[in-house]
Amino acid sequence: xxxxxxDVAKLANVAPSTVxxxxxxxxxxxxxxxxxxxxxxxxxxxxxNFNARSLANRSSQAIGLVLPGxxxxxxxxxxxxxxxxxxxxxxHEKEYALYMSTGKTEEEIYDGVVRMVQGGRVxxxxxxxxxxxxQVMNYLIEKKFPFALVGKPLKNEQSIxxxxxxxxxxxxxxxxxxxxxxxxxxxxxxxxxxxxVTIDRLLGYEKSLRSHQLPYREDYIIHEEFxxxxxxxxxxxLLALDEPxxxxxxxxxxxxxGVLRTLNEMQLSVPDDISVVSFNNVMLxxxxxxxxxxxxxxxxxxxxxxxxCLMDLISNPDQKPMRVAVPYRLIERQxxxxxxxxxxxxx
Amino acid sequence: xxxxxxDVAKLANVAPSTVxxxxxxxxxxxxxxxxxxxxxxxxxxxxxNFNARSLANRSSQAIGLVLPGxxxxxxxxxxxxxxxxxxxxxxHEKEYALYMSTGKTEEEIYDGVVRMVQGGRVxxxxxxxxxxxxQVMNYLIEKKFPFALVGKPLKNEQSIxxxxxxxxxxxxxxxxxxxxxxxxxxxxxxxxxxxxVTIDRLLGYEKSLRSHQLPYREDYIIHEEFxxxxxxxxxxxLLALDEPxxxxxxxxxxxxxGVLRTLNEMQLSVPDDISVVSFNNVMLxxxxxxxxxxxxxxxxxxxxxxxxCLMDLISNPDQKPMRVAVPYRLIERQxxxxxxxxxxxxx
Numbered sequence: 172x173x174x175x176x177x178d179v180a181k182l183a184n185v186a187p188s189t190v191x192x193x194x195x196x197x198x199x200x201x202x203x204x205x206x207x208x209x210x211x212x213x214x215x216x217x218x219x220n221f222n223a224r225s226l227a228n229r230s231s232q233a234i235g236l237v238l239p240g241x242x243x244x245x246x247x248x249x250x251x252x253x254x255x256x257x258x259x260x261x262x263h264e265k266e267y268a269l270y271m272s273t274g275k276t277e278e279e280i281y282d283g284v285v286r287m288v289q290g291g292r293v294x295x296x297x298x299x300x301x302x303x304x305x306q307v308m309n310y311l312i313e314k315k316f317p318f319a320l321v322g323k324p325l326k327n328e329q330s331i332x333x334x335x336x337x338x339x340x341x342x343x344x345x346x347x348x349x350x351x352x353x354x355x356x357x358x359x360x361x362x363x364x365x366x367x368v369t370i371d372r373l374l375g376y377e378k379s380l381r382s383h384q385l386p387y388r389e390d391y392i393i394h395e396e397f398x399x400x401x402x403x404x405x406x407x408x409l410l411a412l413d414e415p416x417x418x419x420x421x422x423x424x425x426x427x428x429g430v431l432r433t434l435n436e437m438q439l440s441v442p443d444d445i446s447v448v449s450f451n452n453v454m455l456x457x458x459x460x461x462x463x464x465x466x467x468x469x470x471x472x473x474x475x476x477x478x479x480c481l482m483d484l485i486s487n488p489d490q491k492p493m494r495v496a497v498p499y500r501l502i503e504r505q506x507x508x509x510x511x512x513x514x515x516x517x518x
Numbered sequence: 519x520x521x522x523x524x525d526v527a528k529l530a531n532v533a534p535s536t537v538x539x540x541x542x543x544x545x546x547x548x549x550x551x552x553x554x555x556x557x558x559x560x561x562x563x564x565x566x567n568f569n570a571r572s573l574a575n576r577s578s579q580a581i582g583l584v585l586p587g588x589x590x591x592x593x594x595x596x597x598x599x600x601x602x603x604x605x606x607x608x609x610h611e612k613e614y615a616l617y618m619s620t621g622k623t624e625e626e627i628y629d630g631v632v633r634m635v636q637g638g639r640v641x642x643x644x645x646x647x648x649x650x651x652x653q654v655m656n657y658l659i660e661k662k663f664p665f666a667l668v669g670k671p672l673k674n675e676q677s678i679x680x681x682x683x684x685x686x687x688x689x690x691x692x693x694x695x696x697x698x699x700x701x702x703x704x705x706x707x708x709x710x711x712x713x714x715v716t717i718d719r720l721l722g723y724e725k726s727l728r729s730h731q732l733p734y735r736e737d738y739i740i741h742e743e744f745x746x747x748x749x750x751x752x753x754x755x756l757l758a759l760d761e762p763x764x765x766x767x768x769x770x771x772x773x774x775x776g777v778l779r780t781l782n783e784m785q786l787s788v789p790d791d792i793s794v795v796s797f798n799n800v801m802l803x804x805x806x807x808x809x810x811x812x813x814x815x816x817x818x819x820x821x822x823x824x825x826x827c828l829m830d831l832i833s834n835p836d837q838k839p840m841r842v843a844v845p846y847r848l849i850e851r852q853x854x855x856x857x858x859x860x861x862x863x864x865x
Contacts, residue, residue, distance in 0.1 A: 187625070188625045191625060191628055191629060191632075191653075192653060194632070197653055197656055197657075198656070199651070232633070233617070233639075241606060241607075241610055242602055242603060242606035242610075242616070243603050243606045243607045243610065246599040246600070246602055246603045246606075247603065249596070249599075251599070252593040252596075252598070252599040253593070255589055255593055256589060256590050256593045256594065259588060259589035259590045259593075259620045260588075260590045262620050263588055263589075263590065263620040263621065263622060263626075266620075267620065268617060268618060268619045268620060268630065268633070268634070268639075269589070269617070269618040269619075269620060270580070270615060270616070270617055270618075271615060271616040271617075271618065272615045272616075273606045273609050273610040273614065273615060273616060274610065275610060277535075278534070278535045278538060279610075281538055282538060283615065285538075285541070286579070286615070287615070292580075292615075292639075304546070306538075306539060306544050309544055309545070310544075428805070454802070455801070455802050455805060458775070458802055458805050458806050458807070459805050460805070460807060
């Protein structure tokens with residue numbers, strides 16, 4: 172059996188942290204202690220080569236994170252840091268590191284994943300988005316490489332481990348909520364139509380409208396990036412319509428802040444002129460003016476559960492695919508108003 | 519010379535992305551194209567083993583990020599995602615990945631760094647904080663491993679590549695600004711006294727007070743974590759004093775939001791009862807109520823410049839240590855008021 176840092180500490184009668192410091196040749200450790208620890212290391216045949224374990228059991232002790240587009244862009248949205256917070260809680264317990272490729276285009280991201288997998292740099296991968304016909308996912312399935320998806324796959328739901336919210340239902344709930352306030356003209360501001368989360372939420376929105384015999388209008392559906400700028404673009408398009416919506420379902424808080432900013436610049440009031448509900452409930456939602464009504468999707472928990480599942484898949488090759496649904500909750504603040512209480516004909 | 523994916527693409531007369539897709543056995547590529555690409559791969563002796571390059575030139579094509587404490591905690595503060603945004607812009611250009619250990623305690627972080635270095639997992643390291651007598655930094659110096667520091671080293675400034683703001687001067691400017699508004703009782707809410715950035719800013723604050731013949735009061739100096747909770751703790755301590763300050767220099771926006779929240783709960787007004795200036799100018803600063811006057815330290819640029827320097831150190835072993843000072847700027851919003859315009863004797 173290979174000696175560990177703890178064995179050395181025990182034999183030298185010091186704390187394990189002292190052994191670490193001796194390895195680092197820390198000047199705060201006395202020469203006498205250093206000598207004693209080094210003798211213990213020699214005696215036990217301990218070599219502070221941390222790669223040895225990894226070579227021996229063919230484990231990289233790291234998991235790969237795949238973002239949709241560059242970290243440069245993704246990290247503008249508080250969603251990803253918060254997901255990574257949840258992930259790192261679990262990987263820390265298992266002494267795993269995080270490995271993140273930095274590709275921007277679909278092809279660069281794909282190449283980054285191939286490098287991770289073929290280079291043996293990670294033991295498993297967390298795919299932090301789900302898009303239609305994603306070649307990264309196809310590759311991981313083909314390679315039978317352990318991975319878990321934050322989001323829902325468009326097909327093969329039974330065979331892919333995935334962690335998400337019930338997005339169809341959450342979106343239907345939000346539209347129902349706006350309808351209950353008397354709104355009939357409700358805009359939908361979503362992300363790329365290649366993202367499964369957009370598809371799911373659009374279906375939930377449509378279902379709500381149809382259940383209430385309200386028309387489903389293509390001109391009320393806008394697809395933009397999950398950035399403040401995306402929200403600004405979206406609201407400009409909607410306000411240019413002959414009959415702009417009186418309420419909006421916005422798929423992302425950052426987009427919603429863009430909507431609020433643009434409406435404020437145009438001297439339109441939320442919620443007096445237009446009601447807004449958003450998703451994610453990031454910290455900023457409580458601080459914005461007005462406070463943003465937003466669906467708390469438990470971002471931290473999404474990351475946490477995904478990491479738990481991936482660790483299961485890595486440690487147990489016979490583990491069956493899992494699906495975890497993380498609960499969501501509408502947090503009401505000040506960005507919605509009953510249609511009858513809104514200003515009449517202001518937009 | 520080894521064949522590249524581009525050589526294969528040229529010979530098969532397809533786009534490089536098509537070659538990637540053939541390697542992934544993507545069903546969207548026709549069998550005919552797959553056959554042609556595979557023939558080209560055979561002909562050129564191309565093997566899609568991305569590890570080969572790394573083995574050949576002994577490069578990991580990754581850089582390590584060292585956070586102060588766990589990602590779990592660090593990522594609560596928008597500072598780190600924003601630094602990483604700046605870093606990833608550069609590492610993306612160089613086709614580098616990011617490697618992040620997940621230790622929580624000082625010892626775990628140290629062990630994580632030793633694993634990165636000795637396991638050959640990274641070509642260089644970015645240390646995203648500077649603390650007094652940091653054993654991680656001592657280890658990297660000892661090993662002569664390429665690293666750059668976001669922050670200022672307490673000693674050996676000439677021999678350590680570091681990227682920071684002029685924190686002494688920035689803090690002095692902020693205190694001067696509050697004094698120019700008529701404030702004489704100014705509290706200092708900083709981070710751990712083991713962080714060099716806290717030490718520097720405290721010195722700048724002290725210098726400003728002394729230049730204006732104002733007393734430097736130990737009871738006005740509070741050290742807490744860079745979290746909302748830290749700000750809440752700090753303001754409670756300051757308000758419990760017989761003579762609480764009328765203005766605060768807070769070292770971090772997240773702390774400042776904690777201060778605002780607690781004052782709001784106590785029905786005290788910013789800026790009517792107390793003026794607040796903060797550092798970082800994160801997005802939330804513009805959205806809070808009142809808008810937070812904050813020093814923009816150009817977080818993105820700190821990460822960007824640090825990555826540029828590290829890449830230089832990695833590619834050129836003879837590169838001399840560098841120091842980059844990133845400019846800062848006070849952004850005035852609504853959280854400060856002249857002392858004479860504040861309510862009298864309200865706190």
